[in-house]
Structures are given as structure tokens and as C-alpha cells.
Amino acid sequence: AVDHRACGHGKIILLGEHAVVYGSHAVAAPVPLAVRAVAQDTKSGGVDMFIPRWGVEYRLHRDPAHRDSFQRSLGIIFDELQLTDRSMRIEVFPNVPRAMGLGGSAAMAVAVIRALDQHYKLALSDEEINALAFRCEEIAHGSASGIDNTVATYGKPLLYKRAGKKGEAPMVRELHLPKRIPLVIGISGKESLTAVTVGKVRTAWQRNPALYDGIFQQIDSLTLQGVEAMQQYDLERLGDLMNICHGLLNALRVSSWEVEELVQIAREHGALGAKLTGGGGGGSIVALCPQNREKVAAAIRDAGYQAMEVDIG
Ligand code: MEV
Incomplete structure (x- = not known):
């Protein structure tokens, strides 16, 4: 039997989050966590959404004006694909933890679009899927750069820079790494909405635009140096750049008590670099651990947090 479950990838940002919203470069990679979704016909007379793991269950309101923010973000998919009047059930299986900076909202949008694409044989291209997921992200994040939906769609490590003008295409370059890069993801358990931290940075x-533009430029420059370090497999240098990036994200005040503890634990147990990843304000950290990976993961778990060992590239 064919499995019609469609998937969207979760992600980490290795360098460049937040600054990427203002036109800087950022590096992101998929993680082996995904959201899956499946669409089925029903006779219920409406679009019913189920996310059993989160206890979410709702009938999509036909009128966008009556939708809450969660319904608005995914609802745009049904409006754009002209499926709002169908009678169907969408079931979503999220393996990306919610609001942990790992791209769960983008992965969910991509999974739902792909499930509809398969079920209704819409023959959407990846570009169309990505563009529609970006619309969802704009609603979910306020001013999204588009990096999360791009990784969620293509599932590859990439260098990303948003378009200068609305309507233009972003710069997306797939990164080919000589060897896999070993990381530990530390999950704080403190939920944080990217829309909130992105909004704080904007305020x-x-x-003080000049001061903040200076920080964004520094993040841009260290991100490009990080790409070089990755391609030369110079992990010492990459680790330094991650540490500096975390310092600059701290200057943007998107860290949190838990994130600082996780970063310190990782560094003390041998990570070459450790920084928050994604929106911050809680969420997750990423630590570069070519040696001592198990030690770093164990120390994070001992402190009561979750840890995942992942390779990128
Ligand atoms: C969130 O994963 C990354 C941010 O840079 C927001 C965005 O790029 O849309 C914080």
C-alpha cells in the first residue's frame, strides 16, 4: 500500500538567525525530525484538522475573519488551493517539538500542503509548496525571512539570504560539506514563539537602527566565514564563530536563563561552540561536538533537559 503521509522537515539554524530577517545570510540544516500529515475524504461537510499529539481538533472556519491565529496560519493553505469548501479530514503527526526553535510551524505547513497535493493530485512543484508555506510563516512569525519553510521543503543544508524586495526570489545555495558535522541539540523545554522574539528585536x-544594523552586519560576516569553515571542515573555527554568534544574539536579548545554562553545560563538557538556535527566548541550543558528544548530551540530560545527537550534511 502507498503511504500517503507527506512530510515537512524540522531544522536547526547554525549561524545567522534574527539577522536573516534584516537581509543577512544564515546557514540552516534539516534535522531528523519531521512533521507528517495525511488527508482523507469525509462526509462531514467541512475541513477538520486533528493533531492528536497536541490535543488539537478543530473545524476550519470558512470565513478567514473568524479564524484564530493558529487557524489563520494554516487556513491560508486551503484558501489558496481553493479547498476550503471540501469535506475532509487532515491528521497531523508532529515529531518536531512545538515552539522549541526547531522549525515546527514551517514543517507543519509543508506537511499539510504536501498531504493536500498528494490527495487532490495538484502536482505542485517544490517552489510552489515553499512559496505557500512562506505565506503561513509570515502569519505565524510576523516578519519571517523564509529560511524555515525553505529547509522544511527541501530538507538540505543551505546558505540563505532573503530577497532585497518583496516579490523577488531569495538567494538559496545548497551546502555540500566534505564530512558530516556532529552536533548536539539541547532542548530547554521552555516554549517560545518566534513571533514574540522577532517582534522584540524589531522594536x-x-x-536604534544604526546600532542594530551593525550587529546584523557582524552576524552576516561571521556566517559567511562559517560557511568557509564548514567547507574546509575547520571545526575549531566554526565553533569560535558559533560562540561569537551566541554573544551577538545575547546582545539582541533573545536568550533566556535556560538557554544560557545549556550553552554553559555544552561548553564546559567539551563542545567547540554552542549557541541558541532559531527564535530563542527559550527553545533550543546547538552545540558543535566532534569529540565528547556523548558527554555533552549526558550532561544536558543530567541537568534535566532533553538532548539529541544529530549529524548535518
Ligand atoms: C527562526 O527559526 C529564525 C528567525 O531568524 C526568524 C526568521 O528567519 O523568520 C528568528
Whole structure:
């Protein structure tokens, strides 16, 4: 039997989050966590959404004005694909933890679009899937750069820079790494909405654009150096750049008590570099661990957090 479950990838950002919203480069990679979704016909007379793991269950409101923010973000998919009047059930199986900076919202949008694409034989291209997931992200994040939906769609490590003008295509370059890069993801368990941290950074930037643009430029430059370090497999240098990037993200005040503890634990147990990943304000960290990977993961777990060992590339 054919499995019609469609998938969207979760992600980590290795360098460049937040600054990427303002036009800097960022590096991201998929993680072996995905959201899956499946669409089925029903006779219920509406679009019913089920996310059993989260206890979410709702009938999509036909009128966008009556949708809450969660319904608005995914609802745009049904409007755009002109499926709002269908009678169907969408079931979603999220293996990306919610609001942990690992791209769960983008992965969910991509999974739902792909499930509809398969079920209704829409023959959407990856570009169309990505563009529609970006619309969902704009609603979910406020001002999304588009990096999360791009990794969720293509599932490859990439260098990303958003378009200068609305309507133009972003710069997306797949990164071919000489060898896999061993990481530990530390999950704080503190949920944080990217829309909130992105909004905080925007308010601070509006008060002092010159100062913040300077920080974004530094993040841009260290991200490009990080790409070189990755391609030369110079992990010492990559680790330094991750540490500096975390310092700059701290300057943007998107860290949290838990994130700082995780970063310190990782560094003390031998990580070459450790930083928050994604939106921050809680969520997750990523630590570069060519040696001592198990030790770092164990120390994170001993402190009461979750740890995942992943390779990218
Ligand atoms: C979130 O994963 C990454 C941010 O840079 C927001 C975005 O790029 O849309 C914080």
C-alpha cells in the first residue's frame, strides 16, 4: 500500500538567525525530525484538522475573519488551493517539538500542503509548496525571512539570504560539506514563539537602527566565514564563530536563563561552540561536538533537559 503521509522537515539554524530577517545570510540544516500529515475524504461537510499529539481538533472556519491565529496560519493553505469548501479530514503527526526553535510551524505547513497535493493530485512543484508555506510563516512569525519553510521543503543544508524586495526570489545555495558535522541539540523545554522574539528585536532595531544594523552586519560576516569553515571542515573555527554568534544574539536579548545554562553545560563538557538556535527566548541550543558528544548530551540530560545527537550534511 502507498503511504500517503507527506512530510515537512524540522531544522536547526547554525549561524545567522534574527539577522536573516534584516537581509543577512544564515546557514540552516534539516534535522531528523519531521512533521507528517495525511488527508482523507469525509462526509462531514467541512475541513477538520486533528493533531492528536497536541490535543488539537478543530473545524476550519470558512470565513478567514473568524479564524484564530493558529487557524489563520494554516487556513491560508486551503484558501489558496481553493479547498476550503471540501469535506475532509487532515491528521497531523508532529515529531518536531512545538515552539522549541526547531522549525515546527514551517514543517507543519509543508506537511499539510504536501498531504493536500498528494490527495487532490495538484502536482505542485517544490517552489510552489515553499512559496505557500512562506505565506503561513509570515502569519505565524510576523516578519519571517523564509529560511524555515525553505529547509522544511527541501530538507538540505543551505546558505540563505532573503530577497532585497518583496516579490523577488531569495538567494538559496545548497551546502555540500566534505564530512558530516556532529552536533548536539539541547532542548530547554521552555516554549517560545518566534513571533514574540522577532517582534522584540524589531522594536529594539526601530529605536536604534544604526546600532542594530551593525550587529546584523557582524552576524552576516561571521556566517559567511562559517560557511568557509564548514567547507574546509575547520571545526575549531566554526565553533569560535558559533560562540561569537551566541554573544551577538545575547546582545539582541533573545536568550533566556535556560538557554544560557545549556550553552554553559555544552561548553564546559567539551563542545567547540554552542549557541541558541532559531527564535530563542527559550527553545533550543546547538552545540558543535566532534569529540565528547556523548558527554555533552549526558550532561544536558543530567541537568534535566532533553538532548539529541544529530549529524548535518
Ligand atoms: C527562526 O527559526 C529564525 C528567525 O531568524 C526568524 C526568521 O528567519 O523568520 C528568528
